[in-house]
Amino acid sequence: MAENYLQKTMEKIKSSSSPFQIICRGYYKSEDKNPLNLLFFLDRSHLKWVPVIVFTQDKEGLMYHLQNQAPSMSIQDWKDRLYIVNNSTDLIAKVKSNIKNKRGNNPPIK
Structure with a gap:
């Protein structure tokens, strides 16, 4: 379901000047997926x-x-890419920090 939304809004995400970030759960039982699937x-x-x-x-x-699970999916950098929290205070602080530091704006220029 989330993949469908992201696919539909892909160009907007890539071209937007406003920050885009994803908040997800640790496991989606109905889809049998976790954050590694998202990465x-x-x-x-x-x-x-x-x-x-x-x-x-x-x-x-x-x-x-x-x-x-990460090695079987060939995802070596998951610790650097996922910010995992278990309380709402840390969640809100990270969202605000990403906005302040402009993380999630356009992709870095190569």
């Missing part, structure tokens, strides 16, 4: 620069699971 999608869509914040109740458990 894989972002890579395929040339949106690797988009910041991803993960909100979960079990930060340590999620990190353990991602650590074990």
Whole structure:
């Protein structure tokens, strides 16, 4: 479902001057997907620069699971790309920080 939205708004995301960031959960049971699936999608869509914040109740458990699954998906940089939080105060602080530091604006120029 989220992939459909991102695909529909892909050009807007890439061309927007306002920050774009993604907040997701640690696991989507109905789709059997987690943040690694999101990173894989972002890579395929040339949106690797988009910041991803993960909100979960079990930060340590999620990190353990991602650590074990990442090699099989060839995602080595997940620790650098995912900001994992387990409380709303940290979540809001990170969102504000990304906006202030303009993380999530246009992709970096190569």
